[in-house]
Amino acid sequence: MALNPSKGWQKYAELSINNASVDYQMRLEIRRGSSQNNDPQQGIIYDDNNCFYDDFRDVRIGTSADPTIAEQLPMWAEEVSDGVKRIIWVKTNGNTTLYIFIGNENAGEYSNGNDTFPYFDHWTSDNTVDWIHTNTGNNHHHWWENTHEFTSMKEIDMRGYILNWWTGPWDHTELGWTVDKTSFVHNVEHVLIYFEHRTTNGAVSDKISVKLHIRKGDTTTTTDLKFFNKPSTDTPLYLQLWHKSNEVKYIIRDLSSGTILAEDSISDPNVIPNPANTKYLVTQQWDCAGGLFQWLSPHYLKWGSKQYNGGMEWKTDYWFERKRAYTEPSWNSFSAWKDVISQQIINLSDAGISVEELLTEKTILIDELAGSIDEILTGKQISIEEIASAIEKLKEDKSILILETVEGIDTIFLPGIGNKLSDISITPARVVTTHFPAVAGLPLDKKIRIYAKAVSGQEKEVVLEALTW
Known part of the structure; x- marks a missing residue:
């Protein structure tokens, strides 16, 4: 699942929707010029001169800020005025936030009325x-x-x-x-x-x-x-x-x-x-x-x-x-244009593997991470920047470099994790504290309690101290 094309996009913006509805067609007008003139109430967004083509063919709308995993939503171009504007209808999926991507010289014309409308x-x-x-x-x-x-x-x-x-x-x-x-x-x-x-x-x-x-x-x-x-x-x-x-x-x-x-x-x-x-x-x-x-x-x-x-x-x-809907969806706000950051994805589905397996497979497997961030709970995915250096850092000082957002990085330090992983089998792991202020799921007291079973079969509690910076 990805945009077509999935690579080469330069900018994206968040489109916020009031009263979002599944399979609802919304009209959006993208114009050449300064985004200071954006008018969400009228469904008008300006490209800050970032569209590569004068006919604005390099426009796509997806469900995520990452074009490599975003679901591309169907749309149809009602009107195109070269160098001025493109009016499109997009078939929304019920999300309250969508993402518009622009600026891609590899993008071809995409307009499909049959996929957009009943x-x-x-x-x-x-x-x-x-x-x-x-x-x-x-x-x-x-x-x-x-x-x-x-x-x-x-x-x-x-x-x-x-x-x-x-x-x-x-x-x-x-x-x-x-x-x-x-x-x-x-x-x-x-x-x-x-x-x-x-x-x-x-x-x-x-x-x-x-x-x-x-x-x-x-x-x-x-x-x-x-x-x-x-x-x-x-x-x-x-x-x-x-x-x-x-x-x-x-x-x-x-x-x-x-x-x-x-x-x-x-x-x-x-x-x-x-x-x-x-x-x-x-x-x-x-x-x-x-x-x-x-x-x-x-x-x-x-x-x-x-x-x-x-x-x-x-x-x-x-x-x-x-x-149509009893209470109609409408555009609420358009964010500023942001740089599209290329991301690498690590799949999270099971816990309890060793650091050596992590280094070999470059996959973190988690069976259950109760109370963690919504992105992990729903998508079972987490974005990690520069995976090679992150793996080496984990090996050397037992810390994990996690991309918190597309703009910031958070590092979690887990002292003693190397010794603990060798003799426990987490079935499953669960965190006692359910309030997590950090995106990586760190409790307020900065302690992670894991109920685990040793290789011998004896159950025990492992308390890991955690520091962030």
Whole structure:
């Protein structure tokens, strides 16, 4: 387990997370410039000009400060502006602290939407075969995504363009989730963003009209129509629709200006369906002469309502589903950039071997080290710098050189250990005192008591004096 590549990284920083959640996708923007401008609330971190490449391809996020053992987390690059920024989404693992690595000339491009999101499509190929088309009657044309189910709180994000907008006496276009892949969506529980084309319901030819349309049980709830000016066909729009147990909301932005064009929400849990039930992603077009769901080379999906008695056409660049939470995770703080220190790992799994074995195998085996530092208890590993000199120091003056952190070194001196190790077999070793102020696990009274069994079979207590400096 390691980053790819595992070596060659120059800098890392700690990313602290509030309300961390497993498999939650978080947005992070890395920019060229001084880290004094970091803005964790907005998810913006500056590289202090340490990224090797102008397109910031040499960025990875892992679970440890050591790139040789850190688990590399999946991520996808939403946007890249050479020399300016890279916007990424990272799939977090529930840890409250993650580590971002930068500055590596050996790093290639890494961006994988399929590994990052529960559902993702950039439409670089014709994946319309993954969707089921059904006419449930009265020209209610549905396309259900047929490769996955999403049974938790969720959001659909889409980047696209409105190619056409027609108004008339009928028609609407919708996107959201429903409980099955056979029924007209309005007759079952659903959460939908609803584009209204009907002039009889208030639609007008020069403005896009949109609202929320949800159903729980037999109760249907909608919001009032919101209007925004019909954009040009080359104006990129960003649509978000999320379904949480305590909120359903949509936002539509103009990406060229950053302006929010329309937004609305429903926050009454009594009318919001259970997110576990609305598990199928669907688009629906009504009274639209057959509907529209067509791949456009090189990486677009054209979908919506064909012109009949009203309608609209979208050209989607990409869309993805991501996890939401009742209390959302957020970036809390970003540390200063630190040097990545190459570390060597000694495995700790059993105790009781001699110094000679240690010198030969270069492995410390510990069966149990009760109350020791979390890193040893959980990872069974400890980082030791310059293992060769540490082994020689242990042999000469019975002291162990242990790397306390990546920035500091602690030395523990154990007088008499050479004589004790020759006639005891620890089964297992345990330390009486459970309060350890030092990272190496030293008790407050600086005495280590080990209950041991001699070669003869007689049990005895060994008290080792310990000094640190």
